[in-house]
Amino acid sequence: MSDAAADPKRKLSAEEVREAPGLDDWRHLASGIRARFRTGDFATGLALVDRIGAAAEEADHHPDITLTYPAVVVTLASHDVGGITSRDLDLARLVSGFAAEAGVGADTSGLVELEAALDSTAPQHLGDFYAALLGGEVGESRDWVEATDQVPSLWFQSPPGPDDEPGAELPPTNPEQRWHLDVWVPHDEGERRLQAVLDAGGTLVSDAEAPSYWVVADADGNRSCICTRLGR
Incomplete structure (x- = not known):
């Protein structure tokens, strides 16, 4: 890793994270890098969590950890810079x-x-309502609500217009649908997830922004996006 990339306060690009050595267990998703360890039983998982916790305290850098009977899921991010740093790696x-x-x-x-998104002509006006509803906090730009330990992040966007870029390259928003799901998958999983959706009866609405995201629809025309960190 270069001296610049080793700076613990510098936000790393998605490409730098992807090319960093020693991270075969980890994938970069929306909010951080994530790994899932198949412990097979609760006691093994708890012991692993104890070791992670001790190391995190020593480093003064704390991950989000989910412990279930068969697995431990760990997510790392540097919230002070809004991304991934050498501390996370x-x-x-x-x-x-x-x-x-x-x-x-x-x-x-x-x-x-998983992220949920709501199309709105006035996205900055919705944050307070949904923050109150979900028990969260409005993001600085006021067009999203931050994730909590119980609910995923929620954001609001203006539907693309005919003169928007790159929205002009995409099909118009489905007028009957305002909610959609953004499903973040690892950079090496996007095309496989797309094929699984198509095999399950879904349709490809647009790949204009692939491999950053693909727009897909279910049999009723409801749209979602399969998102990766590639090209961002």
């Missing part, structure tokens, strides 16, 4: 080492992060 490598020492394998297949 260093802790990620430590966590992978702990898992390897415990004989626990990582499973990158199926890693996913």
